[in-house]
Amino acid sequence: MDLFSFPPLAALLDAAYGALAGLAAFLEPAAGASAAALAVVVVTLVVRAVLIPVGISQARAEQIRARLAPKLRALQQRYGTSPERLQRETMKLYQDENTSPFAGCLPVLLQAPVVGILYTLFLRTEIAGHPNDLLAHDLFGAPLGTSLVHMLAAGPFSLPTLTVFGVLVLVMVVVAEITRRVFRPTPVEDSPLSSPGMLRAMSALHYLTAVFAVFVPLAAALYLTVTVVWTLAQRVVLRRRFPLPA
Template sequence: MDIFAFPPIMAILDAAYGALTGLSALLEPFTGAAAAASAVILVTLFVRALLIPVGISQAKAEQSRAKLAPKLRALQKRHKKNPERLQRETMQLYKDENTSPLAGCLPVLAQAPVVGILYTLFLRTDIAGHPNELLTHDLFGASLGTSLVHMLTAGPFSLATLLVYAALIAIMIVVAEITRRVFRPTPVDDSPMSSPTMLRMMSALHYLTAVFAVFVPLAAGLYLTITVTWTLAQRVILRRRYPLPVSAG
C-alpha cells in the first residue's frame, strides 16, 4: 500500500508542491537555475522565524533548569538509594517550577513534518499523479533530489553533488562543534545523565544531523544546514538574554 496515495497525505503533498514550485517560479528571474534551492532556503527561514517563540521558551526553560541544579543535587543525595522516589521528587520539582527536562525537544519535533515533506517532495517522481518537476532543479549542478549515499552507492557519480554535500556537511560539523563547546550540559552529581559515558553520548548527538543529512535528498540537507546554523545563532543571542547562573556555566 502506498501511504502517499492516502487522500489527506496526497492533498498535503500536492499543496506543498504547488507552493514550492510557485515560489521557485517567482524567484527564477533573480536566482536562475538555483530557484528551487532558493525557495527551500526561504521556506527554512520562514519556518525558523515562526519557531522563534519556541526558542525563547526553550531558553527560559534552560535557565530554569540551571537554577534548579542545586535542588536536583540535593534530591540525588537524599534519595540515591530509592530511584523511584527520586524520579517522583524530580518530576514534581520540575512541575513546581513550571519547566520540563524535555523542553529542548520541542523545536526538533515541530520541524519534523517540514523535513518529512521536503524529503518526500524531492524523492518521488510524481506528486498527486503528475510529474515532479522539482527533481529537474539543482544547486551548483547538484540535483536537489539526490542524496549523497544514493549517488555513491547507486550512481551516477557527480562531482558537483559530492562537492556541494561536502560543503554542507562541513558547515554542519563546524556548527556542531561550536554548539558542543559553548552549550555543555550542566552536570548533576550522582546522576546517571552526568556519567562520562552519557556525556559522551550527548556530545555525539550534536553530529547526528550531519550523519542524517547524507541519507536525505540534497534539498532536505540544505534545510538541515540552515536550520542548525540558525539554531546556533539563536541560542547564542538568547543565552545572552537569558544567562545561566554563574555556578551552572
C-alpha cells in the first residue's frame, strides 16, 4: 500500500516538494547542480535549530539522571529480588524528579517524519502527478536520489557516488566514535544496563546512523550527516552548561 496515495499525505508530500524545490531554485545561482543538496543542508539546520529547546531539556534530564544514580543503586540493592517492585519504585523516582529514562528518544521521534519525507522525495520519479525535478540534482556528481547499496547492487557503478558516500559515512563514524568516548553513560552498580554486554551494545548504537545511511538516498544521508555533526556540537556546548555531577 502506498501511504502517499491518500490525499492528505499526497498534499503534504507535494507541499514539501514545492518548498524544497523553491529553496533549491533560490540557491541555484550560487550552488549550480548542487543547489538541492545545499537546500537539504539548510532544511537540516532549520530543523535542528527548532529542536534546540528539546536538546536543552534532554541535557537537563541527563544531568538529573546522573544525580539520581546513587538513588537507583539503592533501589537495586533494596528491591533487586522483586523486579515488579523495582520497576514501580524506579518509575516513581523518575516521576518525582520530573524526568524520564526515555528522554533521549524524543529528538529521534521528532526527526523521523523529516527523514521519511526526504527519503520519499528523492525516491519517486513523480510527485502528485508531476515529474520530480529534484532527481536531476546531484552533489559533486553523485545523484541525490541514489543510495550506496543500490548503486553497488544494481549499478551502474559511479565513482563520484562512492566517493561522496564514503566521505559522509566516514564523517558519521568519526562523530560516533567521539560521541562514544566523550559521552559514556554513567554506570549503575548491579544494574543489567551496566553489564559488559549491554555496554557494548549501547556503544554499537552510536554507529547505526552510519549503517542506515548507506541504504537511503544520498539526500537523506546528507541530512543524517549534518544532523549527527550538529548533535555532537550541541551536546558539547550543553554539557558545559549542564555538567554532570562527579
